[in-house]
Amino acid sequence: MQFSSEGYIIKLRNHGEKSLIITLICPQRGKITAYVNGAKSKKNLGIYQLGNYISFNAYARIEENMLTLKGVELLKSHAVDFMLDTAKTEALSSVCTLLDICVPENDNLGKLYTATNDFFSGISHSNWLVYYSFFEFYLLEYLGVGLDIYSCAVTGKTTDLQYISPKTGRAVCAEIGAPYKEKLFAYPHYIVDKNYMPTTAEVADLLKLTGSFLSKNFLNNHNLQLPQKRANLLQINTLYRKVS
Numbered sequence: 001m002q003f004s005s006e007g008y009i010i011k012l013r014n015h016g017e018k019s020l021i022i023t024l025i026c027p028q029r030g031k032i033t034a035y036v037n038g039a040k041s042k043k044n045l046g047i048y049q050l051g052n053y054i055s056f057n058a059y060a061r062i063e064e065n066m067l068t069l070k071g072v073e074l075l076k077s078h079a080v081d082f083m084l085d086t087a088k089t090e091a092l093s094s095v096c097t098l099l100d101i102c103v104p105e106n107d108n109l110g111k112l113y114t115a116t117n118d119f120f121s122g123i124s125h126s127n128w129l130v131y132y133s134f135f136e137f138y139l140l141e142y143l144g145v146g147l148d149i150y151s152c153a154v155t156g157k158t159t160d161l162q163y164i165s166p167k168t169g170r171a172v173c174a175e176i177g178a179p180y181k182e183k184l185f186a187y188p189h190y191i192v193d194k195n196y197m198p199t200t201a202e203v204a205d206l207l208k209l210t211g212s213f214l215s216k217n218f219l220n221n222h223n224l225q226l227p228q229k230r231a232n233l234l235q236i237n238t239l240y241r242k243v244s
Contacts, residue, residue: 001067005029006075008120009052010096014040020048025099025116030107033159034058035094044072050091051078063085081123088123090229091132095119095228098139102218106225112142122196130196132233133203137191145169145217147209149192152176161239162187169213185209207234 007024010031015021020039024032034056039048047054053076056069082088096149097115103109109116114140115131122131140146146169153170163177163184164170177184186205190198211234215226 001062002057003029004055005059006053006055007016007032008116010048010099012048012050018203021066022048023066023100024054024105025109025113027113027117030034030109031099031105032058032067032114033104034069036072037070038068046077046079047072047074050096051082051122053078054077076120078120078123078148087232088128090232091123091129092121093136094227094230094233094244095132097229098136098214101222101224102139102143111138115139129203129233130190130198133206133210134191136207136214138186140210140213140217143214145213147171147188147213149188163211164188165221166212169217185212204234204237 005026005028007026008028009022010025011023013021015035018040019035019037021033021035022039024034026032036048038044052074053077055071055073057071058067060067078092082092099116103112112135115135119128119131121136122128125131137146147164148168148170149161149164151171152161152173153165153168154176155173157173157217160174161171162174163172163181164187165172166183166185171187172184185208186202188202188206188209189195190202191206211226211230218227
């Protein structure tokens with residue numbers, strides 16, 4: 001078995017004194033895990049960092065064996081994007097952890113890969129947290145526990161949608177939901193509209209929604225929890241500022 005690909009590093013584990021076992025998210029291969037001999041040498045120190053985008057040649061003697069990487073090249077370093085910003089580092093940790101614990105190996109990621117790529121591409125932008133929120137939304141969809149947000153669960157209306165039921169994940173129109181609005185999640189208008197400049201409150205509402213459904217509908221069923229540092233991302237006012 002042999003192939004060439006590219007991917008983002010999402011996990012690093014020591015293997016002996018000089019080598020690493022790394023996990024990557026790749027556009028065609030999904031999540032893969034591989035052994036890299038000599039990865040901890042001084043000349044490779046800047047390559048093997050979380051979030052870095054690398055190219056490589058991978059091979060395994062038989063399909064059941066762990067892959068080994070050769071010819072690794074650094075295509076995009078994201079270390080400078082994260083190392084001086086605690087909030088961004090926490091977002092990186094959350095993205096990498098969620099991909100590692102939620103995604104099986106060698107599975108087609110579809111929109112989730114695009115959202116992951118957008119997160120890394122947008123990390124230097126002022127609205128980087130918005131890209132993170134899109135990542136969690138599409139992670140829900142990938143896991144098959146996404147939201148039904150295109151029509152009201154009660155009336156079937158496709159307009160004036162303002163809320164999401166915390167029990168069913170279905171949309172609720174303003175007329176029906178108003179009496180219960182304190183118990184409902186806000187409707188994610190900016191996700192539907194592909195608006196990457198929402199308000200601070202909208203981003204906070206979306207993260208509350210995705211965190212709840214990720215925990216209730218997937219993580220709890222597998223004895224898993226949201227990444228510890230992910231909770232800090234809810235402190236939106238210190239992490240994200242809309243640029244007018």
